Amino acid sequence: MAKLQVAIDLLTTEQALALAAKVAPYVDIIELGTPLIKNMGSAVITAMKEAHPDKLVFADLKTADAGELEADIAFSAGADMVTVMGAAGNATIIGAVKAAKAHGKGVVVDTIGYPDRVKRAQEVTELGVEFVELHAGLDEQWTAGYSIQVLIDEAARAGVPVSIAGGVNLSNVASVIKAGAQVAVAGAAIYGAEDPAAAAKALREAIDAV
Numbered sequence: 076m077a078k079l080q081v082a083i084d085l086l087t088t089e090q091a092l093a094l095a096a097k098v099a100p101y102v103d104i105i106e107l108g109t110p111l112i113k114n115m116g117s118a119v120i121t122a123m124k125e126a127h128p129d130k131l132v133f134a135d136l137k138t139a140d141a142g143e144l145e146a147d148i149a150f151s152a153g154a155d156m157v158t159v160m161g162a163a164g165n166a167t168i169i170g171a172v173k174a175a176k177a178h179g180k181g182v183v184v185d186t187i188g189y190p191d192r193v194k195r196a197q198e199v200t201e202l203g204v205e206f207v208e209l210h211a212g213l214d215e216q217w218t219a220g221y222s223i224q225v226l227i228d229e230a231a232r233a234g235v236p237v238s239i240a241g242g243v244n245l246s247n248v249a250s251v252i253k254a255g256a257q258v259a260v261a262g263a264a265i266y267g268a269e270d271p272a273a274a275a276k277a278l279r280e281a282i283d284a285v
């Protein structure tokens with residue numbers, strides 16, 4: 076069954092916990108966004124895991140170096156998954172995977188900014204990562220002409236476990252899952268909605284209907 080991941084790109088632990096409390100019944104993975112972790116530190120990871128022990132807590136570290144060390148910090152704080160940049164060297168990814176194995180947790184590679192996301196996804200899957208995030212970041216999404224269809228097409232030919240992030244919403248989530256993504260990541264479509272719980276519920280239902 077495909078998973079729904081809420082990306083919490085808010086700035087305080089209080090805001091993040093309030094949003095998670097509303098949407099938790101409908102999501103599988105709670106992602107703590109990079110700005111949130113930079114603002115609040117690893118304490119926000121601990122707070123979220125304590126509040127939602129039954130959910131997978133995803134720390135979007137976007138690690139670029141010192142993979143084992145950074146991943147160990149987040150896993151020790153309670154994270155179930157951490158991200159490492161696909162643009163990082165393989166040694167960084169291998170280090171993070173080592174920390175994940177020591178904690179019984181997982182590493183996700185984020186392909187943001189990588190020119191050939193599918194090729195990199197296939198390469199890093201060999202390194203033991205959980206799945207690869209085919210990702211157009213917020214800046215790329217705001218570039219004229221951006222379409223999530225690019226990521227959907229990539230997922231369909233990746234042949235390895237992937238998630239899609241970069242403007243997932245109710246109008247495209249079914250296509251995301253039909254393309255083979257194991258996880259649909261939705262940030263603004265949930266935290267920016269007037270009723271985040273209703274938005275998450277609608278996404279959940281659309282995923283389950285595929």
Ligand SMILES: O=C(CO)[C@H](O)[C@H](O)COP(=O)(O)O
Pocket residue numbers: 082083084108109135211212213216240241242243260261262263264
């Ligand atoms: O990691 C991120 C940005 O770097 C976002 O959390 C991710 O892109 C999902 O958010 P949205 O659905 O708003 O695009």
